[in-house]
Amino acid sequence: VPCVSGGLPKPTNITFLSINMKNILQWNPPQGLQGVEVTYSVQYFIYGQKKWLNKSECRNISRTYCDLSAETSDYERQYYAKAKAIWGTNCSKWAETGRFYPFLETQIGPPEVALTTDGKSISIVLTAPKKWKKNPEESSISLEQIYSNLKYNVSVHNTKSNRTWSQCVTNRTLVFSWLEPDTLYCVLVESFVPGPPRLAQPSEKQCVSTLKDQASTLKVK
Amino acid sequence: LKTLHLGSCMITSSLQAIQSGFSEIQDRQPKDEIIDLRILRKTQPLQDTKPAGQCCLLHHVLRLYLDRVFKNYQTPDHRILQKISGLANSFLTIKKDLWLCHVHMACPCGEEAMEKYSQLMSHFKELQPPAAVVKALGELDILLSWMEEMD
Numbered sequence: 001v002p003c004v005s006g007g008l009p010k011p012t013n014i015t016f017l018s019i020n021m022k023n024i025l026q027w028n029p030p031q032g033l034q035g036v037e038v039t040y041s042v043q044y045f046i047y048g049q050k051k052w053l054n055k056s057e058c059r060n061i062s063r064t065y066c067d068l069s070a071e072t073s074d075y076e077r078q079y080y081a082k083a084k085a086i087w088g089t090n091c092s093k094w095a096e097t098g099r100f101y102p103f104l105e106t107q108i109g110p111p112e113v114a115l116t117t118d119g120k121s122i123s124i125v126l127t128a129p130k131k132w133k134k135n136p137e138e139s140s141i142s143l144e145q146i147y148s149n150l151k152y153n154v155s156v157h158n159t160k161s162n163r164t165w166s167q168c169v170t171n172r173t174l175v176f177s178w179l180e181p182d183t184l185y186c187v188l189v190e191s192f193v194p195g196p197p198r199l200a201q202p203s204e205k206q207c208v209s210t211l212k213d214q215a216s217t218l219k220v221k
Numbered sequence: 222l223k224t225l226h227l228g229s230c231m232i233t234s235s236l237q238a239i240q241s242g243f244s245e246i247q248d249r250q251p252k253d254e255i256i257d258l259r260i261l262r263k264t265q266p267l268q269d270t271k272p273a274g275q276c277c278l279l280h281h282v283l284r285l286y287l288d289r290v291f292k293n294y295q296t297p298d299h300r301i302l303q304k305i306s307g308l309a310n311s312f313l314t315i316k317k318d319l320w321l322c323h324v325h326m327a328c329p330c331g332e333e334a335m336e337k338y339s340q341l342m343s344h345f346k347e348l349q350p351p352a353a354v355v356k357a358l359g360e361l362d363i364l365l366s367w368m369e370e371m372d
Binding site: 048076197 | 237253257369
């Protein structure tokens, strides 16, 4: 049954939250409807195509987000999406996103960081983040294949001197020598792509300790 | 600085500065209401053009932006106009470098490049001039990402 459009206020702040091309449409409930059990429906549009398409899994949902990763997986295209609030026979007008361009807007997640030490130096091996994929069986696409200029901001913090050393690298293996003995070093790494500003997510902090001057076993925190 | 490889023509360009300049005005653009028409289409990207024709196609696209988009863009906001003239100057610099390649016979205009450019122009002409200017400016992120991939 078609609802009466405009009878409700629209959802607000509708945007895409995109990390490694996992593209989630999210919005806030309409204002002034606290306590009212509102549901939502979502449509999306491929820029340059001809019509809005329903997202069937996001029809009459009560949550305020909808995963459109599969529908927006061609990252070289641009998209719009919209959501409307429904309550009984009333519904809001559509609330619409701006043009969403996954290739330029997706946040680049942190790389995997493997940290090892021989007691005097630290080796860091980075593995580029992977693009979102629909099925686990699908072969993975590294974001390095999509962004040939993908770089890493590596920060190494000396917890004894409280000094941090950072460097922007493109290679994925780094060795830090001439370290202070018996010192805990903590490493953070961020991926980034030169170009339009994007939000970045640092990796989880990992720490490793160098050995005392005399031989002793290695402690990994 | 980024090096763009366009067949036998190689130029350097401050793509990142151009992208930053565009990002600053992107959110203050009039909304492009015509979402079922796209000027820079996925089927005719620069980077999929044969290397030999990339220089020519880019040269023509930059000329389109300089002569018919930046020149005709109208807004009361002087800061936006300032940013747009900055973008225009950057495009002019690239265009001059492409012209040097042309002088040195490194920027041939083959059939493929001209066919793609004429398709692109036909999409541009489908719209009224003011709407075409707004849409083309709004698609600058597409053009810049095509250029970014020409390494």
